[in-house]
Amino acid sequence: MLTKLKKLEAAAQQALDSCADADALEALRVQYLGKKGELTALLKELQSVDADQRPVVGAEANRIKVELGEAIRAKTESMDRQRRQQQLESDSIEDVTLPSGLIMPGAIHPLTQVTHRIVEIFHGLGYAVADGPQIETDYYNFSALNFPDNHPARDMQDTFFVENGLLLRTHTSPVQIHVMERRRPPLKIIVPGAVYRHDDDITHSPIFYQVEGLAVDESITMADLKGTLRRFVVEMFGDNTPMRLRPSFFPFTEPSAEVDMGCPNCCGKAKAKGCRLCGDSGWLEILGAGMVDPAVLENVDYDPERYQGFAFGIGVERIAMILYGIDDIRLFYDGALPFLEQFA
Numbered sequence: 549m550l551t552k553l554k555k556l557e558a559a560a561q562q563a564l565d566s567c568a569d570a571d572a573l574e575a576l577r578v579q580y581l582g583k584k585g586e587l588t589a590l591l592k593e594l595q596s597v598d599a600d601q602r603p604v605v606g607a608e609a610n611r612i613k614v615e616l617g618e619a620i621r622a623k624t625e626s627m628d629r630q631r632r633q634q635q636l637e638s639d640s641i642e643d644v645t646l647p648s649g650l651i652m653p654g655a656i657h658p659l660t661q662v663t664h665r666i667v668e669i670f671h672g673l674g675y676a677v678a679d680g681p682q683i684e685t686d687y688y689n690f691s692a693l694n695f696p697d698n699h700p701a702r703d704m705q706d707t708f709f710v711e712n713g714l715l716l717r718t719h720t721s722p723v724q725i726h727v728m729e730r731r732r733p734p735l736k737i738i739v740p741g742a743v744y745r746h747d748d749d750i751t752h753s754p755i756f757y758q759v760e761g762l763a764v765d766e767s768i769t770m771a772d773l774k775g776t777l778r779r780f781v782v783e784m785f786g787d788n789t790p791m792r793l794r795p796s797f798f799p800f801t802e803p804s805a806e807v808d809m810g811c812p813n814c815c816g817k818a819k820a821k822g823c824r825l826c827g828d829s830g831w832l833e834i835l836g837a838g839m840v841d842p843a844v845l846e847n848v849d850y851d852p853e854r855y856q857g858f859a860f861g862i863g864v865e866r867i868a869m870i871l872y873g874i875d876d877i878r879l880f881y882d883g884a885l886p887f888l889e890q891f892a
């Protein structure tokens with residue numbers, strides 16, 4: 549039996565040395581170590597060996613089984629490594645900086661482009677960018693901004709309520725409160741971001757974008773607000789763009805104003821005939837603004853005797869529609885490439 553094992557080991561070793569590929573190695577494994585393999589068959593013969601010889605023969609057979617299995621596995625791995633190395637060498641990339649030819653050029657969305665431009669203008673005037681949550685509490689979205697409980701002013705902004713008394717912010721103004729709670733004056737911030745209202749037609753969208761502005765310091769006046777907004781309009785639409793402030797109402801500003809600019813379609817000449825953009829009024833509303841109400845300053849522990857502030861809220865879609873002469877707000881959200889490609 550030991551002689552048979554020695555012969556089998558020598559034959560298997562010779563066959564292993566001459567194996568040239570993975571298929572041959574697998575065939576060799578099956579031939580010797582498989583269920584019906586030669587070594588397996590010899591192991592079955594162990595029962596016929598004398599009992600005193602059986603441990604020695606058994607140990608030898610197991611040694612050959614383990615070593616042969618290990619040798620086949622090692623040679624398989626080594627051949628695999630060699631094959632991968634050869635593949636790497638033959639596949640080697642000549643120049644990783646060459647373009648792949650599959651790149652589809654993207655473009656920044658027009659609303660993002662307009663937001664960037666607005667931020668850039670106010671950055672130039674010394675404003676820092678601030679951010680706040682889009683899911684808000686009633687306190688930040690309404691109460692802290694001086695909306696009394698059950699007051700009809702809350703209906704001006706059709707609110708999407710989330711569970712547990714939370715809501716989707718209806719404007720970027722709650723970020724005024726978050727920032728003032730954290731910082732002391734003087735401060736000048738702008739807040740670009742998404743807001744939500746239950747509102748849907750060709751000039752209103754359920755999700756839209758605003759850029760909030762807030763400046764608080766000693767001796768700030770309405771003239772500072774007007775000068776700042778004038779600079780914004782000139783930078784955005786050009787030197788000769790007419791602009792006017794119209795009295796309005798927001799619970800968190802007093803006095804409040806809406807700002808109109810001359811319609812670029814009919815050049816600000818009121819009573820033009822058939823202007824699609826301004827409906828022949830000659831004016832387009834672009835934002836809401838005002839002096840921060842002293843009650844709001846008190847809510848964040850600012851002394852209204854010492855500090856004054858102004859704030860404004862710009863509708864980004866409105867600016868983009870005027871800038872590009874677009875009359876349906878939904879075009880911004882449809883994701884239609886022929887529309888979006890025009891802004892690439």
Ligand code: FA5
Pocket residue numbers: 705718719720721745747748751752753754755756757758760761798801833834835836837838859860861862863864865866
């Ligand atoms: C506000 O949201 C105030 N928070 C703005 C403000 C800030 C006033 C600071 C004073 C001080 P208003 O609801 O008017 O105001 O919205 C501001 C702008 O958002 C509007 O002029 C309009 O351009 C835009 N807007 C309002 N609703 C929609 C809508 N559903 N879709 C697109 N744009 C909208």
